[in-house]
Amino acid sequence: xxxxxxxxxxxxxxxxxxxxxxxxxxxxxxxxxxxxxxxxxxxxxxxxxxxxxxxxxxxxxxxxxxxxxxxxxxxxxxxxxxxxxxxxxxxxxxxxxxxxxxxxxxxxxxxxxxxxxxxxxxxxxxxxxxxxxxxxxx
Numbered sequence: 001x002x003x004x005x006x007x008x009x010x011x012x013x014x015x016x017x018x019x020x021x022x023x024x025x026x027x028x029x030x031x032x033x034x035x036x037x038x039x040x041x042x043x044x045x046x047x048x049x050x051x052x053x054x055x056x057x058x059x060x061x062x063x064x065x066x067x068x069x070x071x072x073x074x075x076x077x078x079x080x081x082x083x084x085x086x087x088x089x090x091x092x093x094x095x096x097x098x099x100x101x102x103x104x105x106x107x108x109x110x111x112x113x114x115x116x117x118x119x120x121x122x123x124x125x126x127x128x129x130x131x132x133x134x135x136x137x138x
Contacts, residue, residue: 007081009045014077014115017055018069025062052080057130074118075110 014037020026026072033041046063049055054077 003025004081006045006048007078009035009041010045010049010077010081011036011115011118012040013045013049013056014065014069014072015119017063017065018116020120021065021097023064025058025064027062030065052076069116069119070114072110072115074113074115075107077115078106078110 013031016031016035017026020030028039028043028046031046032035032039035042038044046055046057050063050066054065054067054072056062096135097133
């Protein structure tokens with residue numbers, strides 16, 4: 001499975017906020033610099049995370065987690081960047097049926113996996129010296 005860039009950036013932003021939050025506000029410039037993300041795109045990603053309810057923002061103060069990383073499933077994160085905004089159809093059409101089937105299957109497999117689980121898995125791979133596959137690897 002290929003991960004889209006927005007989903008990868010969302011995961012990176014959540015990771016940063018999880019490491020540097022502690023109830024304090026974080027500026028986009030700090031998040032984007034630390035993660036090596038373009039600042040304007042980082043802002044858009046953070047706004048999507050706010051819209052999804054994972055992050056809160058306050059004008060002039062920045063961003064902070066609204067939910068603990070253990071309470072954000074990978075499925076919810078994927079929903080925030082991948083599936084939201086899918087066109088609704090009044091009648092069942094083949095593409096819509098396929099989309100709903102895909103959505104149900106992905107939900108079944110990812111609903112219990114949290115963002116914190118992903119972060120811990122990456123840390124474990126680093127400690128073991130394994131690079132693992134990148135987000136863009138097939």
